[in-house]
Amino acid sequence: MEIQNNRVLLRGKALQDFSGPGLSRLKVERRWLRWQLAVDRTSRYKGLSKPEARELARELARLVDVHEEESARRARQMALEMLRDGLSRELEELLTWRDRVEDFFLKAQSTSRWIARDQLKELLSERPDLSTLLHHPSADLEDALSETEVEALRSVRAPIWTRRARVNKLIEANELAARKDFLDRIEKSPLTTEQARAVIRLDNRVQVVAAAGSGKTSVMVARAAYAVMRGFVPAERILVLAFNASAAKELQERIAARFKAAGIDSTGLHASTFHAFGLSVIGQATGRKPRLAPWLESGRDLEKVERIVDQLRDEAPAFRLKWDLFRLLFAKVGERDADWWDPATKVVGHRTFRGETVRSAGEKAIADFLFLCNVNYEYERPYAHDVASPDHSQYRPDFYYPDVDLWHEHWAVGADGRVPAEFVGYEAGMEWKREIHQTFGTALLETTWGEILDEHGLEDFAAQLRRHGLSLDTVIDDPDRHMPGAQPVKNADLSMLIRTFMSHVKSNSLDRTKLRSAIASLPMGPARYRAQMFADLYWQVHDRWQGELAAHGYVDFEDMLIEASRALDRGAAISTYDMVLVDEFQDSSSARARLVGSLVHGEHKYLMTVGDDWQSIYRFAGSDMGVMTDFERWFGKGETLKLETTFRSSQEITDVASAFVSKNPRQIPKSVTAAQGPSGTPVRLARIAASDLNRPEPELAEAVATYLTSVSTRLAAGQIAPGPNGGLTIDVLGRYGFESDLLPRRPPPGIDVQFRTVHAAKGLEADYVLIPRLVGGTVGFPSLIDSDPLLDLVMPNPDPFPFGEERRLFYVALTRARREVAILTVVGRESPFVVELMAGGLVTLVGEIASGEAGSGLPPTPCPKCGQGLLRERTGRHGVFVGCTRFPTCTFTRNRGDIAVGVPPF
Structure with a gap:
């Protein structure tokens, strides 16, 4: 017997060769007292000693192991070759796809152009089917592949969106450095880093959330200029949408001036109002440009509703009865x-x-x-x-x-x-x-x-x-007879509610069936009955409104926007714009948002909206804050960027305004910083004692005059630095127009005083802001008139936060000021906003309270029960006690404590 090359040779009558599987035929065994080698248990080779038998057994076992290992290796190699043969097509496509991806990212880096979402989606749409290769369960897959194929497989398995983010970060850094001269000169002041990033990130969907006074217009102008300068979008394929004619004109002029200063041709770049653009789309689609109803062009839409109501009341006794019942009893x-x-x-x-x-x-x-x-x-x-x-x-x-x-x-x-x-x-x-x-x-x-x-x-x-x-x-x-007690809702106020309701009905394409369903979802009770009664009145006004539009071939704002969207959607009108920039986006209605969505539908369209949901204050005109807070639902995935540096207000004003408005969890959070830093004065509050809480205007007017005189005196004494024109601007901002009566006929010297409603002041600014009447009540601030829950029926995203829009309106008032904000309230009629500001330590109390309950020395303390009123002294059967100013709505009482406080003068 010999063992050679992993084979066993047995010499007998004939040579027997055992190898591979044949080795299993051999077995060392003991036969009585002797050891022998058996072949298939039929023939035996005797004469082995015990040591020889053990050594032979070990050697046979080794030979078997060698054979099994070789067999396994050959089987594995055959399996890998079969696996590779089965994946040959995908392996070829893998390498081609890897090269395609590498070329894509290399080109993006070499051209230094932000990789837009649509570009990557288009690339991914060309991706071959590599599912078998990518999801193959074999742990030996990489052993079947070459080193190049393994690297390609690992590359393809890596998240491509993560790679996009990494490459875009490099592109952004490169562009910030390479385009520094452009970014410093395109506007009169160099763009900040957050502004510059909003310009360079040329993605398909970008929402810029801009704090008050953060330079949002600069971003819009610079983004358009950047796209044209780099050759990404021709000027004639850029559209800027604004909300009124003056804003559109201002944007057009500013674009022309800044492009010219930068040596960029702006020819063809168009700034338009939504309404002018919508009319042109319908004209393109139908061959006849419609005419906007004249009562809308002149801003007399509320008067039109009132006239329709008067007509219906005269013509239909049933309508008259229901209208008067609703207004008088159920409004x-x-x-x-x-x-x-x-x-x-x-x-x-x-x-x-x-x-x-x-x-x-x-x-x-x-x-x-x-x-x-x-x-x-x-x-x-x-x-x-x-x-x-x-x-x-x-x-x-x-x-x-x-x-x-x-x-x-x-x-x-x-x-x-x-x-x-x-x-x-x-x-x-x-x-x-x-x-x-x-x-x-x-x-x-x-x-x-x-x-x-x-x-x-x-x-x-x-x-x-x-x-x-x-x-x-x-x-x-006689529905308007003298009433010695409570006063009913006025016809004009109910007409305003009808008009606001109409704006949302039309913007959201609601009909009778949808509204009926919304009302039916309300629980049985006063709210549902009231909604049913109101809806019956509304549809009669709605039908008359629509009839008058049709009779004269007119359109209104909402119908026009919806029809323009439909024309674009069905291809009756073609959008020639690749980039759309939308200003003041927080004021968008659902109809405006739908038109914007239709404009940028399709591949390689670039939308940037700029706005501040904290300044969404036009719900009564149909605006819907949800188009900002639900941006992705409207327009698809995109980036949300924030401009959080304000160049207007001091840090003191900024902190107060931000802390107050940001309590609404449905709003987009921001952390606003003032460029000028903490260089201003605290927001100041004066509580004025009035002899008649229902008519505090005389005392408020006196306090307004005192404040203006104080500012004038400090300016003359050199305690206040004058503005660029040598004087100071002061805006007196009222919740209602009638508050203009609080201003003196002749302002003190050295100051320019203007009265504006807060709505009218949006977009403006002044050195000083005075809020002259922050009081509670139906016609107070917050207003109890403009928050009717009926509007929630026709809004897809109603704001459930108490006084959400009124809080944003107050934020707008605060953020108009460059240097200082002063607030006046009335003792015993403090607005819940006053209470909140005081409870949060957000205001500094100033002024003197001459008489009345405050003269007792009771400090302004928020009610611990409701948090919306202040504690005041009252006298009852058991003497003096402390109660809430919101009594009887709040019934909190407690014993009078000995608390004294002094406050500085204005």
């Missing part, structure tokens, strides 16, 4: 909790037209209806019989009609026939009262809140009164 239903306290009766509740205080909104609706119908009634008159007992005080039914000896109970029962769960024992009380009337044989009329808020609830109520012998005037006979 404020559910607006607020109890807001009145009668010192004579000690009743906390709702004030009626007649001037009394009732306990519930339902009782107010009935009392006001009775007043309008000239029905003689008494509220909570003691019952004719003494029924007081240990368990019950003397019975006082809700209403009594002395002319017909009729008692009336109005039950807190909803449309579902149920009493609110929190009214424990209420149903037992209902039964007790019914039994009282049965016992004494007195007539009882019963109504429920659910019945009154039914479509024919008041008609049925009036019919019941007539059956009992009462005579009722028709409400529409």
